Amino acid sequence: MAKPNSFLYISLCLVVLFNGCLAKRWQQQQQFNQCQLDRLDALEPNNRIEAEAGVIESWDPNNQQFQCAGVAVVRHTLECNGLLLPQYSPTHQLIYIVQGRGYLGTVLPGCPETYQDSQQQQQHQQEQEQEQGQSRRFRGDRHQKIQHFRQGDIIAIPAGVAHWLYNNGDSEVVAVSLLDLNNQANQLDENPRYFYLAGNPEDEFQQQGQGRRQQQQHQQHEQQNNNNNVLSGFSSELLADVFNMDVQTIRKLQGSEEERRPRKNIVKVDGELQVIRPPRSRQEQEREEEREHRQSGRGRDVDNGLEETLCTLRLRENIGDASRADIYNPEAGRISTLNSNKLRLLNWLQLSAERGKLNRNAIHVAHWTQNAHTVIYGVRGTARVQVVDDSGRSVFDDELQQGQVLIVPQNFAVVKRASSEGFEWVAFKTNDNAQITPLAGQNSVIRAIPADVLANAYQISREDAQELKENSQDIALIRPSRTSSERRVM
Amino acid sequence: MAKPNSFLYISLCLVVLFNGCLAKRWQQQQQFNQCQLDRLDALEPNNRIEAEAGVIESWDPNNQQFQCAGVAVVRHTLECNGLLLPQYSPTHQLIYIVQGRGYLGTVLPGCPETYQDSQQQQQHQQEQEQEQGQSRRFRGDRHQKIQHFRQGDIIAIPAGVAHWLYNNGDSEVVAVSLLDLNNQANQLDENPRYFYLAGNPEDEFQQQGQGRRQQQQHQQHEQQNNNNNVLSGFSSELLADVFNMDVQTIRKLQGSEEERRPRKNIVKVDGELQVIRPPRSRQEQEREEEREHRQSGRGRDVDNGLEETLCTLRLRENIGDASRADIYNPEAGRISTLNSNKLRLLNWLQLSAERGKLNRNAIHVAHWTQNAHTVIYGVRGTARVQVVDDSGRSVFDDELQQGQVLIVPQNFAVVKRASSEGFEWVAFKTNDNAQITPLAGQNSVIRAIPADVLANAYQISREDAQELKENSQDIALIRPSRTSSERRVM
Amino acid sequence: MAKPNSFLYISLCLVVLFNGCLAKRWQQQQQFNQCQLDRLDALEPNNRIEAEAGVIESWDPNNQQFQCAGVAVVRHTLECNGLLLPQYSPTHQLIYIVQGRGYLGTVLPGCPETYQDSQQQQQHQQEQEQEQGQSRRFRGDRHQKIQHFRQGDIIAIPAGVAHWLYNNGDSEVVAVSLLDLNNQANQLDENPRYFYLAGNPEDEFQQQGQGRRQQQQHQQHEQQNNNNNVLSGFSSELLADVFNMDVQTIRKLQGSEEERRPRKNIVKVDGELQVIRPPRSRQEQEREEEREHRQSGRGRDVDNGLEETLCTLRLRENIGDASRADIYNPEAGRISTLNSNKLRLLNWLQLSAERGKLNRNAIHVAHWTQNAHTVIYGVRGTARVQVVDDSGRSVFDDELQQGQVLIVPQNFAVVKRASSEGFEWVAFKTNDNAQITPLAGQNSVIRAIPADVLANAYQISREDAQELKENSQDIALIRPSRTSSERRVM
Structure with missing residues (x-):
């Protein structure tokens, strides 16, 4: 048993432990056919x-x-x-x-x-x-x-x-x-x-809620002097005992002083x-x-007790710098991913992220995410994005702009082409190790499947199938040399 | 790689295995806004x-x-x-x-x-x-x-x-x-x-069900001779072959003899x-x-096959004795917790428990549970309990008595003050390692946050913020030296 | 730390890692009382x-x-x-x-x-x-x-x-x-x-869907020239750039050529x-x-990196052969199970399978599955099957034939008796390590429970209880020596 291996597995076990620390359960409302989406929107x-x-x-x-x-x-x-x-x-x-x-x-x-x-x-x-x-x-x-x-x-x-x-x-x-x-x-x-611990915060999702929340909002308008940090719901006297402070100060903690402003x-x-x-x-x-990053990669927490491990757990990682790119094509752009292999805590959270940059007119090739939804936020520029569902219908074919959110559901296929100003995005994925299958390029479906299966599936000649595979040498980011209009003439 | 460490991790892996033994799936009915609770009740x-x-x-x-x-x-x-x-x-x-x-x-x-x-x-x-x-x-x-x-x-x-x-x-x-x-x-x-394997049991949740169950109950009243252990649903002849016994005895197993009494x-x-x-x-x-407890802590099952491990798994642990207290203040009371670190099976079940005892007028300081619901059952005495939701509203401010159940949803803040007779409770938590954040006292929010953040958040002076932190030296159980009424005058 | 042990635990850790690769979340529609089934059907x-x-x-x-x-x-x-x-x-x-x-x-x-x-x-x-x-x-x-x-x-x-x-x-x-x-x-x-990657496939669940799908189907009938592989939803020009091929070939990939036939x-x-x-x-x-099987059992992937491990992961295992039987009684039949201990990938999928064969008139003894639903598909012959719910009601008492599906929900008790032509089935279980509790026979409830508990629970004599236990020596597959009719006379 080589040391690096044993080391790795031990780290995994630790991750699993953290994973077990938070709940393995949930209770969401589920609507009928909630993913039967006729159309997506950039919101x-x-x-x-x-x-x-x-x-x-x-x-x-x-x-x-x-x-x-x-x-x-x-x-x-x-x-x-x-x-x-x-x-x-x-x-x-x-x-x-x-x-x-x-x-x-x-x-x-x-x-x-x-x-x-x-x-x-x-x-x-x-x-x-x-x-x-x-x-x-x-x-x-x-x-x-x-x-x-x-x-x-x-x-x-x-x-x-x-x-x-x-x-x-x-x-x-x-x-x-x-x-x-x-x-x-x-x-x-x-x-x-x-849940706020201080101040007189407003509810971020207030105008959008239903039922109780609307009612509550209504009550607020009547009552006027609503304040809603968590402390405000306790009786001042009880809190005075809990905090061992005078009631005057407690009232400040509860936000009662702030009512007018x-x-x-x-x-x-x-x-x-x-x-x-x-x-x-x-x-x-x-x-x-x-240094922190190197240490975290080397599993600094192995010698420590569990509590210290949690206490020194890394919560943060930079994926904005070009030097962190996982996919890089100087002509077309770059993509950095942050998954649980890079930031261990994500294994516990079952989330990951991707930061992308497309140069002008460059394309992020068509692909689907096997095991996660993708929540795209436009950071800079614009792109034309197409999304296709399981029945082959185009459910989105529009511009995605800076400041907008587009959700690509699990397994839906998506392609992005940057506009002449280029496009940058961050994408959150609902899996700590989101798996992507590209339709074209390296690691793609086209290259993994035998040419004769392609020829028979698409009713093309074996030569065309072979050419299709050979033309798919590029990585996931490409800058087409010929424009679509030129190609159309061919 | 030190021995104690490798040992620990191996144990964790085993736990993970057990975890995998039962299903990672479920199918609950989910209602809209089911946790939009205007009011909680001690039931x-x-x-x-x-x-x-x-x-x-x-x-x-x-x-x-x-x-x-x-x-x-x-x-x-x-x-x-x-x-x-x-x-x-x-x-x-x-x-x-x-x-x-x-x-x-x-x-x-x-x-x-x-x-x-x-x-x-x-x-x-x-x-x-x-x-x-x-x-x-x-x-x-x-x-x-x-x-x-x-x-x-x-x-x-x-x-x-x-x-x-x-x-x-x-x-x-x-x-x-x-x-x-x-x-x-x-x-x-x-x-x-x-599911009962014997007798003529009644349905524990019969009067409360809807739809089919009510109908079924109705049928019972008409048919009168309802018997419902699992065996009763099979044909006696088939069971006679299965058990290799005569039909007479099988009818007894099915509970048919018991119909009248x-x-x-x-x-x-x-x-x-x-x-x-x-x-x-x-x-x-x-x-x-x-001895069992020590052995289980030392991971007695490492040398055994998996089946034997399951077969000798500890199902039971005492948390009633004062000697097992995790939090102890002779003046205020004690709390014992039972999580998956103490009883390994709980990792599989994703549940944990807490046993608490408050002396007369003592307080269990305000806190929230990060990752679990809390189901409190009053074992002895009474307490005044306050619960606050995300919008700062008090959703419970009442007595909780012996024999009553109060549910505190995840992240809702709660404080308990025992009456003059004291209060004892057991709480079930829907996570095998429920994490609690106290608002005051040791390990509390107040002490973790910089004084200047508190001062700005609460609009109090930096001195007051510092005093707030310094007064929060107590553990989660306190016995106020001054009464609330005294404090109110201050 | 002995080598075989460390080996086992490392394998488990790996399994856990894969487990983490795909999502720990889902979003199903949940109906009220969806498992309140008055009657099951062989479908x-x-x-x-x-x-x-x-x-x-x-x-x-x-x-x-x-x-x-x-x-x-x-x-x-x-x-x-x-x-x-x-x-x-x-x-x-x-x-x-x-x-x-x-x-x-x-x-x-x-x-x-x-x-x-x-x-x-x-x-x-x-x-x-x-x-x-x-x-x-x-x-x-x-x-x-x-x-x-x-x-x-x-x-x-x-x-x-x-x-x-x-x-x-x-x-x-x-x-x-x-x-x-x-x-x-x-x-x-x-x-x-x-999601299809080629051709003009029809939707397998088209006639059964509701809402959008029916509508969509309706549209199809009007539009006639529906084609729905995933590529068809993208614009041909964009795909031409992505695949670096001429638009003519791309149209073939999209299935547009196939419209008439x-x-x-x-x-x-x-x-x-x-x-x-x-x-x-x-x-x-x-x-x-x-050889593959032996290697996979010996954990061939320990020396490799993670990617290679995934890439050489075994996806397939034969459970049809008699030589793979886990339960075998030459007179009554055999059962082979495939769980995550045999095929590691199943730990990730949280699924397992069972292949059974009953000789003529043989019985698969009454049992329940603790932690999974069971989806039975009749492969050959017919059997009489009885299923009992939690209130002791028979929800299925009928023939299950070749080509039919019967679903036995979690914890419902089931017994099968082959017809004179015998019965073969495959059962899918929604847990990677489905646990079965037999009511009779070896490893059964009857044998695990003290005789005096049985005697008091069933109101039978202690001798009868003892006989009940002693008669339960058989494995889960039995061939009754006496017919039910003979027994009835006794």
């Missing part, structure tokens, strides 16, 4: 929350495409110094950072608070505060690990894990989140939900957010990421 | 079967709370010498022994009959029989392993495994069972079902039940349990 | 497609029995030289070869094309072609591995994997396929679907299909199978 968000320091836009989860895939999509825009209030959801989430940079904080109960102020730092911060005219006496803080994120990152958040985002850059942060409602981790119903889900931080973090330059950051 | 059973030697009470599985959690709950009360007839269910089950002691027999097909009468024992038993005036000639018996159970035990029964319970103590046995309908092991629909689901054993069991005192029993 | 197919070189028959997936089990069943009959066009499905499939022999080709993307023409073979084939009057110049081919199949084989096809079947024998090939719609691998809705799903190959395959005699074939 824009249709709900918008204007918060103090940013905007939250969401796609209608009751749309049939979303119902078929069992997912919800939300886009957060954080202004500079904007703080997305601590929240959690019963679903696993993948977040793609479309632009900007900032901090991510997660709450992993049972994990230690490993970031602690040194005396020196405290003094430095106190001086800063004094410069900013704040003269409060300040005691040292201690909290759980904080992660930096930047454009091109995929962040994975397990169900029920509280987290917050903060924009510490000098431009807006734009983040697109996928909530996987049909995953067994979500034991509630098919409605997407966020709600800051909503994203609030503005006065000055800069003061958190403890290792000092570092951009190069240092990248070097550190590289 | 009492609303169906009751009075059997010959005990009572079966069940909670309405069509109640919206139960539908949201996808579970059913039943309470069995066995009189002394009461025998719950052999039965099985398509769902996994957890049983908590509220009081009493007795035997549990399970049928694991393919496992050997390892309990056998010695000649001596037979003679002894024959003598006993003769003393009791029974003069029948008696041949030696042999059967599968039998387990003792006692107050505070959790018993895990996999889907489809036939089992029986017998009260061999001198007081009633009270057992509360959770049936996990939404687990993939249950491939039938959302209706809870028990049905003993129903729990029958009285004449004298004491004569089963083979190792002789032992109470101390011996506890010592043996301790 | 024949009710949809039929007459193709150029064969017939496809399917069972109505909307039938309540099929809805309860969440499966669909299709029977393919391929004439000599018939080719089932390349297709794939979002569900896992098990195929049983009822009769005949042929080739199976699968497309595993990322796996190499390992079958290549040698120069010699090419010449030989060219000569053959010339003899057949074909004078085309022929270039060497290369394609993925092809497998032989023969009567008694179970073939496992994962979701989304394209495959084709060809009859190279001298009699019809008859194949029965199970599509597991409720498995999490299927992320689409409850409707069974095949559709060959449908199964087409006739002119002459014999020319694929590359190792030359071998029947004995060689069997010897090779034996």
Whole structure:
């Protein structure tokens, strides 16, 4: 038994263990024929929350495409110094950072608070505060690990894990989140939900819900002074005992003070957010990421107990850089994939992601995903996309533009051709190791099948079948040398 | 590769294997918005079967709370010498022994009959029989392993495994069972079902079902002579061939003889039940349990084949004793949890349990369960419980009393304060490793989040944020030193 | 750590990995009380497609029995030289070869094309072609591995994997396929679907669908020139670029040429299909199978990388031969089971199969399956079958004949008695390791339970209980020595 092998298998076992940590069950509403889709649409968000320091836009989860895939999509825009209030959801989430940079904080109960102020730092911060005219006496803080994120990152958040985002850059942060409602981790119903731990947040999916939620919304309009972070539902006296604080402060935690001027889900931080973090330059950051990445690949957690393993688990991986490309054709473009082999946590979440870039007029060849739905978000430019269902009908033949979402259901065949401005996208997949079968090119159906089967299946000559196979030497991204119109004349 | 590590991982793999043994699929009815609960209720059973030697009470599985959690709950009360007839269910089950002691027999097909009468024992038993005036000639018996159970035990029964319970103590046995309908092991629909192998049992969920069941019940009233153990549905002649017995005896197995005087689901054993069991005192029993427990922790099954592993799998663990507490505060109370790390079978069942005890006026701090529903059963005393949903609304703010069930859906926040008589509960969780995030105290959100995030999120001063964190030093169980009324004045 | 052990566990881990490769989620329509079945029926197919070189028959997936089990069943009959066009499905499939022999080709993307023409073979084939009057110049081919199949084989096809079947024998090939719609691998809705890569196939489940499909069918009748392989839904110009071929050929791939004379799903190959395959005699074939089988048992894939492991994964296993029997009674018959311990891929698919043969008047003793539905297909002869539900009602008491399907839901008890002509069947089970509990015989409930429990449960004497146990020495297949009528007189 060679060491590298035994090592690998042990890692797999660990992954399996984590997998077992969250639920293997779920309870979604299932509609009759929900994937009998006559037509797909490239969709824009249709709900918008204007918060103090940013905007939250969401796609209608009751749309049939979303119902078929069992997912919800939300886009957060954080202004500079904007703080997305601590929240959690019963679903696993993948977040793609479309632009900007900032901090991510997660709450992993049972994990230690490993970031602690040194005396020196405290003094430095106190001086800063004094410069900013704040003269409060300040005691040292201690909290759980904080992660930096930047454009091109995929962040994975397990169900029920509280987290917050903060924009510490000098431009807006734009983040697109996928909530996987049909995953067994979500034991509630098919409605997407966020539980907030602070503030007076609005419901991201409020205008789109049915039944109770509409009613509730109606009540809100009547009652006016609705506030709905989780703490607000408890009695102040009981919380005062729980937190060992006076009722006055508890009322602030419950958001009761904010009633007249709600800051909503994203609030503005006065000055800069003061958190403890290792000092570092951009190069240092990248070097550190590289190191973390190598370690994670080498299975750093083997020597540790399980708890520490969970606590040091990598939640984030960059797939925006060209250097991370898995498929690369300098003329046509590139694709980077992030699956559970690269980011172990995805095995637990049963999700993966793909980041693609097509140069002008280049084509991502026709293919289907064997074992997952694909949720495509247009990051830049436009493409003509065609999608075909099981009965050979074209259910989508249109442009997909920046900022739009298109859902390609499992096994539906899809082809993309970039416009003259090129096209970039991120795709979330509802499987941690999505398997793609291309119709043409390397690794394609055409090359795997014997020429005589092709000849008989398509009623073409054996020479044509052979030529079909030989012409399929390209990788999944191609830049046609001849235009379609030229070809038509041939 | 250090030995202890390799050992651990191998054990995990084994667990995974067992996990694979039962189905990864299910088919539950899913209702629209089934977890859009306006209000939760502390529920009492609303169906009751009075059997010959005990009572079966069940909670309405069509109640919206139960539908949201996808579970059913039943309470069995066995009189002394009461025998719950052999039965099985398509769902996994957890049983908590509220009081009493007795035997549990399970049928694991393919496992050997390892309990056998010695000649001596037979003679002894024959003598006993003769003393009791029974003069029948008696041949030696042999059967599968039998387990003792006692107050505070959790018993895990996999889907489809036939089992029986017998009260061999001198007081009633009270057992509360959770049936996990939404687990993939249950491939039938959302209706809870028990299949009986003997007797003329009544349907535990009869009065609550819809459609077919009501109709069927109606037919029963007309036909009167309904009998419904599984054998009764086969033709007597075919069974006579199968069992190689005369039709007369077969008719008895089918329960046809009992029509006029049905003993129903729990029958009285004449004298004491004569089963083979190792002789032992109470101390011996506890010592043996301790030994079994140690062995199971050390992975005794590594050297054995798979079948033997399944056959010697531990089905039972005591969480009632104070010595098993995982969280302990002599002033406030204690909590013992039973997850798949302690009882391996739970990994397969995807269920876990918690046994809690709050002293008078003590508080179990506000928290949410990340990855599971929580089904709380009041064992003793009363508590005031508050539950909050995702929109910050209080969906429960009431007393939870002994004998009542309250379901806290995944991610809903909950706090409990014991009354002046204290409160004890058992909670079933729909995940084998339920993760809890406390809002306050050690390991809480408040302590994991940087003080400046708290200050900005709650619009409190940084000093207050720091105090909030520093005051949260307690464990999850607290006994407030000051009363709420005192605090309110502050 | 002993070598054999470490070996076993590593294999398990690998299996777990594959398991993770396909989705852990699904989205089936769930009806209220869908398993509240008043009556089961032995069903024949009710949809039929007459193709150029064969017939496809399917069972109505909307039938309540099929809805309860969440499966669909299709029977393919391929004439000599018939080719089932390349297709794939979002569900896992098990195929049983009822009769005949042929080739199976699968497309595993990322796996190499390992079958290549040698120069010699090419010449030989060219000569053959010339003899057949074909004078085309022929270039060497290369394609993925092809497998032989023969009567008694179970073939496992994962979701989304394209495959084709060809009859190279001298009699019809008859194949029965199970599509597991409720498995999490299927992320689409409850409707069974095949995606075809060539030809003008008809929808196998067309006449049975509802809503959209009926409408669509209606449109077809009006439009007449419907063609529906997946390629037909893309624009010809885009495909011309993708395949780097002229539009004329692309139109052929799309099936547009075939409009007037559709060959449908199964087409006739002119002459014999020319694929590359190792030359071998029947004995060689069997010897090779034996070798493959041994290797797979010994875990040949441990030394290879993961991709190669997937690429050399065994998809096929014969359970038709008497030599593979797991339960054997020369007087009564035999049963062979194929579970994930024998064919590793089944762990991923969560399916297993059973092949049974009862001699005239022999009985397969009453039993229930703990963790799976059972889909029985009658292969030869007839049997009287009785099925009993949870309330002890007989829901089936009738003949099951060759060519019929009967579904026995999870935990329902079933007994079979062959007619005077005997009975053979294949059963698909919706669990990779279906656990059966017999009511009588070895390993049965009766033998596992203490005699005194039986005596008290059934109100029979302890002697009768003991006799009941002692008479249950037989294995699951019995040939009653006395007839039922004789017994009745006793």
